[in-house]
Amino acid sequence: MLMRRLAVVGSWSLLLMFAGCAQHGVPIDRAIESTFPVAPPVAASLPRQLRVVTFNVHMEPARRVIEGIRHDRALADADLIILEEVHRDESVPASCSAACGLGKDLGFYTIFAPGHANGNGSDGVAVLSRAPITSAQVLELPYFNVHFNSGRRVAIAATVNVDGTPVTVYAVHLDNRIGVDARRTQMLPVLAHAQAQRTPVIIAGDFNTSPFTWLAHVVPILTTTQDNRLEKLVRAYGFATPVADSGPTHRYIGMKLDAIYTRGFETLRFATADARNISDHLALWATVQPSRPGVAAHR
Numbered sequence: 001m002l003m004r005r006l007a008v009v010g011s012w013s014l015l016l017m018f019a020g021c022a023q024h025g026v027p028i029d030r031a032i033e034s035t036f037p038v039a040p041p042v043a044a045s046l047p048r049q050l051r052v053v054t055f056n057v058h059m060e061p062a063r064r065v066i067e068g069i070r071h072d073r074a075l076a077d078a079d080l081i082i083l084e085e086v087h088r089d090e091s092v093p094a095s096c097s098a099a100c101g102l103g104k105d106l107g108f109y110t111i112f113a114p115g116h117a118n119g120n121g122s123d124g125v126a127v128l129s130r131a132p133i134t135s136a137q138v139l140e141l142p143y144f145n146v147h148f149n150s151g152r153r154v155a156i157a158a159t160v161n162v163d164g165t166p167v168t169v170y171a172v173h174l175d176n177r178i179g180v181d182a183r184r185t186q187m188l189p190v191l192a193h194a195q196a197q198r199t200p201v202i203i204a205g206d207f208n209t210s211p212f213t214w215l216a217h218v219v220p221i222l223t224t225t226q227d228n229r230l231e232k233l234v235r236a237y238g239f240a241t242p243v244a245d246s247g248p249t250h251r252y253i254g255m256k257l258d259a260i261y262t263r264g265f266e267t268l269r270f271a272t273a274d275a276r277n278i279s280d281h282l283a284l285w286a287t288v289q290p291s292r293p294g295v296a297a298h299r
Contacts, residue, residue, distance in 0.1 A: 024116035024123075024151030029090065032136055032156075035103040035110035046131045048163035049268070049289040050079040054204035054258055056173070056281040059087040059123060062101025068275035069102065074285055075273050080160065081128040082204040084173040086112055090121035099126030111136045111158055115173070116151030123151075125171040125205065127158045134166070135159040139193060142186050146177045147218060155190050159199070163290060167264075168197045172205035177214045180229045183207070187230065191237040200264030200290060203239065206281065210255050227256050234261050242267035242286065249282045258284045266291050 053075055057065050065083075069075045081102075088097035096104075103110030109129050113136075114122035127133065141153040156171040170193075174186050187207070194201045209227035212220035231241040239261045249258040249272055258281060260270070270286035 024118055024149065026152055027114040027117050027122035029122070030114060030138075032138060033088070033097055033100060033110075033112040033114075034133075034136075035096075035100045035108075035112075037103070037107040037109065039107065040132075041107065041130060043131055045161035045164050046079050046129065046167075049287060050162060051077055051285055051287050052080045052082070052202060052204060052260060053078040053283055053285045054082040054084070054206070054260055055275065055283040056084040056206040056258065056279060057086060057098060058279040058281065059085050059118070060098065060278050061087070062096070062098045062105070064278045065098050065102050066105045068278035068283075069106070072273045072275045072283070074271065075275060075283055078285065079130050080169065080202070081108070082169070082171040083126040083128070084171070084206040085123055086126045087118065087123050088112065088114060088121045095121065097124070097126065099128060103128050109133045111156055113138045113154050113156050113171075115154045118151075124154065125156055125173050127156050127169055127171050129158075129160045129169075131160055133158050133160055139189050141174070141189055144175050144178050144182055144186065146175060147216070149176075153186065155205075157193060162200070165290065166199045168194065168199045168201050170194060170201070170203040170205070172203060172207065174205075174207050176208045176210070177218070177220075178208075179213050180225055183209070183226065183230055184233050187233065191234065191239070194239070194263070195237050201239065201262065202265065202288070203234075203261040204259070204284075206258050208257050209259070210257060211253075227259075231259075239263045240265075240267075242288075243270045243284060246270060246272060246284055248272070249284050251280050251282065257281065260284060260286050262288060264291055265289065
C-alpha cells in the first residue's frame, strides 16, 4: 500500500514539475462576453423539468466542444450548461470564446467571464441557457498563490427563468492545489451570495475536490476529505448536494472534482458523460425540477 501511494505521489510530482512555473496575469479585457442566438427561442423560460450540465472543457476550441456536446446523447438535450476552463483567443479581432462559439451553434444565450490571462488570450467560466439570461454578475474569489499556474478566480452569478420563476445560477471554478480550509475560503463568497438570494439556486462547476492534501501547494498527499468537507460546508449554508454519489468526474485516478449543488430543486437523475473524450474531465449532468411542497431535496 505504501509503495502504491508513493508511486501515485511521485507521478503527480513529476507532472507538476513539467507544468512549469507560469503565473497567470489578469486579463486585459475583464468584461462579460454576452452571446445571443440569431433566432431567439419562443420560450422565455426553461422547462419545469430541465437538464443541467457542468463541464470543464480543458481550453478546447469551440468546434471540439460542439462535437462533444452534440454527439453525446446525455448532453445534446441540455437546457442549462455551465462550463469551466473556457478559452478565448484574443490574438484576433472580435474574438469569441469557446462558450460563445458553442452558444452560436446551439442557439443558446451565453455569458462568459474571463478569469485569468493564458497564452494568446484568457480562460474563464461560462453559463449557457436555452432561455434568456436576464442578468449576470462576476464574483471575485479569494486569490491563492500556488507557486505556479496561479491565477485570478471568478464565478458568474446569472439569472434565468425556470417554469416562469427566476432562478440564480452560478458557474464556479476553484483552485486546484489548495487544502480544505483554503477551498472553503474560496467558496465562501459564492455561498454567501447565493444564500442572500430569494430565488431557487443552482451552483455548478469544477470545485477541484481532489483526494489530496497539498504540502506547500506542490506535494500531494492522499486523503479523502476534500469533497466531503466542501459538501458539508455547502449543506451548512442550506444547499443540497444531490450528486454527491456521482463517482469520478475526471479520467485519472478516479478523482471527483465536479459537482452540482441546489436549493429549491428536486434532482431526479444524474450521471457522468464522456462527451467524446474531448477533455480530461467527464461532463456531469442532472435532471432537476422545482421542489414540490413537502418534498425534500436530495442532500
